[in-house]
Amino acid sequence: MKTKTQTISDSIVKEIINLDNISILELDKEEIISFFKSHGVLLFRGFDVDTNLFKEFTNLLSIDFINYAGGAFSRRVINGDQTLLSVNDFKSEIKLHGEMYYQQNIPLMLWFFCANPPLEDGETTVCDGRQFFNEISSSTKELFSKKKLKFTVQISQQDWQKKYQTDDLNKLEEMCQKNNTHLTVNDDQSILLEYICPAIIPSRCGKYQVFINSLLPTKQLSPKILKFEDDSDISDEVVFELNEIAEKITTEISWQKSDILMIDNTRILHGRRSFADDQRDIYIRLCSPSFSF
Known part of the structure; x- marks a missing residue:
């Protein structure tokens, strides 16, 4: 099995790239967990993933999936699954934030899935809350x-x-x-x-x-x-x-189809650049990790 790992520019984002057409389910779970603990944000790219496989993969590393009751935005439920939601309720920019930090009980971990990338713009933004504090x-x-x-x-x-x-x-x-x-x-x-x-x-x-x-x-x-x-x-x-x-410490992630983003919601802020087209279709799951961190 061949994959390549690299960080995006000088950021903390760890990219795991499929070089040998393997299934994402074949990745070493312990290695993923180690990367996640170190970086706080992982991007999985080049894997042949649909919505069902995205759910199967995230189920391997997560527990306590929640719906979006009490959430600030209106989010469309995907395929009748209350734990799988679209994040495209409007197209304007969203500044960096922690997910659902307007209430006490937050999801500790986030998963994003690119069902379809935008024609242009609409990048997801991330930064390290530790660096932000400094x-x-x-x-x-x-x-x-x-x-x-x-x-x-x-x-x-x-x-x-x-x-x-x-x-x-x-x-x-x-x-x-x-x-x-x-x-x-x-x-x-x-x-x-x-x-x-x-x-x-x-x-x-x-x-x-x-x-x-x-x-x-x-x-x-x-x-x-x-x-x-x-x-x-x-x-x-x-x-x-x-x-x-x-703006100084933000990393932009330009989506490619089937990309998966794994985020530590106790450390990593995320946001979004504005976009104009109707092609962008990004899904989110809110949960806790199935491992200690």
Whole structure:
């Protein structure tokens, strides 16, 4: 069996390239795990993979697949499988972020699959949250050490029922409790959600600090819902600094058909460049690794 491994430019992305037309299921699991622990993001390229084989491969290395209940975007379910979702609900850029960091229970690992690449643009962007932390100015680090982020969202009854995939208020209350989210139910059955979290977290091994959160896309797409926990504003200067760092350390992944991307969602931020055509079809699975890391 022949494969080639390399890193993309000077980034942390480890690319595993099929040179001998082998099945992706024949890859050495322990070697994949070792690469993943070291790099945090792996790109599998040149393998003959369809949607079913993508699911089979990801099942080998993952557990606890979840649906997208409570997610920020509208995502299309693929082939009736609630754990296989399209990420093409709109075409504009999405800034670097950790997946679902507007709630307590996040997927620890992400899988992306390129069912069909865009004609142009639409690259997925990634960067290392450890490196991001190291690039932040001392004053901004101090600010984040003193103040947590607060997401405050008002949602109509119709919209929360769609978002949380239930019309049962008791189930909604249970989900909010599990996610350490404060829920207020209004007279018209609309709701107010408040969630507080740090912008910087310790790595799972405890040796590093990691900048990973949903700050940048929230300030980009819905700026009014995000402030510091004391209700003070996150200044334009801070957001500018973070966006400057993001562009400096971002790696762009130009999709090829059947590419698979494996991401550590406790360390690696991801995003997307804008695109214009209707060809781009990228799927995601949200889960935990079946191995310790």
